[in-house]
Amino acid sequence: MAVNETLSTYSDMAYATSVVLYMFAMLLYFAEFSYKRSANPAAAAQRERELVGAGGGSAAGTGVGRVETPAKRPMAERLGGMAVAITVLGALVHGASLIARGVSTGRAPWGNMYEFGSSICLAAVLAWLIVLYRQSRKVHRDTTAVQLRALGGFLMLPVAVLLFLSGTVLYAEASQLEPALQSYWIVIHVSAAIVSTGVLLLAGVASLLYLVRVRHENSPEKMAAVGSRLPGSRALDRVAYRATVIIFPVWTFAIVAGAIWAEAAWGRFWGWDPKETVSFIAWIVYAAYLHARATAGWRGVRSAWINVFGLAVMIFNLFFINIVVAGLHSYAGI
Structure with a gap:
């Protein structure tokens, strides 16, 4: 089967785009990390109660017909939310690059070190997103999901390094097995x-x-x-x-x-x-x-x-x- 050069080119473009997105997400994770204060569970729980109370006070506390303005999210949490969103986008583009590589060659897209390294990084990113998703489902009971985002930059760093090495030193043209x-x-x-x-x-x-x-x-x-x-x-x-x-x-x-x-x-x-x-x-x-x-x-x-x-x-x-x-x-x- 001949290699579809057009799809192969699109795959490489998507790969490069995903690397840029992951690096941007990594910077946002580290920006959130630098803004954060010490991870104090008691203080975090108190802040969570304050946020919930600010968004939905009772009639006795706020007055009949009065609408309470929700508290503004801290800068660290906004940066972390942006980092997660860009990580999701990067994973989608990354997955598209592997699919395009597989379709262009008519085989599984992990036949050489370039493709193998790319696939490993995607698996690591998806595992990270699954962890965050599972924790976010119980974010109103604790702040574990918010705390765990600090792990994101330290995971994206080796992912970005491995993707860079795979796309440069280990890169291989699309070909048959x-x-x-x-x-x-x-x-x-x-x-x-x-x-x-x-x-x-x-x-x-x-x-x-x-x-x-x-x-x-x-x-x-x-x-x-x-x-x-x-x-x-x-x-x-x-x-x-x-x-x-x-x-x-x-x-x-x-x-x-x-x-x-x-x-x-x-x-x-x-x-x-x-x-x-x-x-x-x-x-x-x-x-x-x-x-x-x-x-x-x-x-x-x-x-x-x-x-x-x-x-x-x-x-x-x-x-x-x-x-x-x-x-x-x-x-x-x-």
Whole structure:
């Protein structure tokens, strides 16, 4: 099948547009972060009660027929709302770029490192938006959703860096798959790996910020400018754990599906290829993290460090193993 060059060009344009939108959203997230005061749950709850009361006072308090003017939203919250809106727009444009790339080539749009990196970033952004949406549904009971927006800039930073590298250093022209990848397993195995890596990126960033927040809570005089503005340690720890525990079975399935594909393609389920080995090491690390969370003495900081180490292994697997180390999985196309 010939490549549709027009659609491929539109895909590249949409990709570049999404990078610009994500970077703009990142700046807005950090602007909100710089405007915020210390993340004090009691003060936040009091402000929420004041906002609700200002928008809907009782007849005894406001007088019959009197309309109370709603309180003006703080600048930080307005910036955060703009950041989320632009993130949603960026995700839509980003998704359109992958769809156009897939249609232009008539295959799954993750056949090389450029497309693989793009897909991982989209998975991370969608996971982030899902977290925000779930928290926003109960925003009137607590302010967790507003607090968690502080995580947005720190997630968009690695996403923007990875997209920039994928679109420059790792960029590959639209083309057909190499013979070794022409299998329906690329849809099953690689898609599971993409979703897992994207969600684990979110979990790793949350654990890293959790460590910063805990250090601030234990030593308020240290890193006050950053640590005091982060979401509460419990909220960050909850995001990291839930993201990991939900996606761990998907990562397990990705490894199993890869073994089945390896048997069909190379005649063996497991050959300790560098990619297989490091993927299995990452699986062990995340299994250790989940086990640590269930062990009283390892909860909190110790388990968070394990999760951060898991993220480091995944990044090593993504870049070093795919690009530098020669192996049967070296299909970088760069």
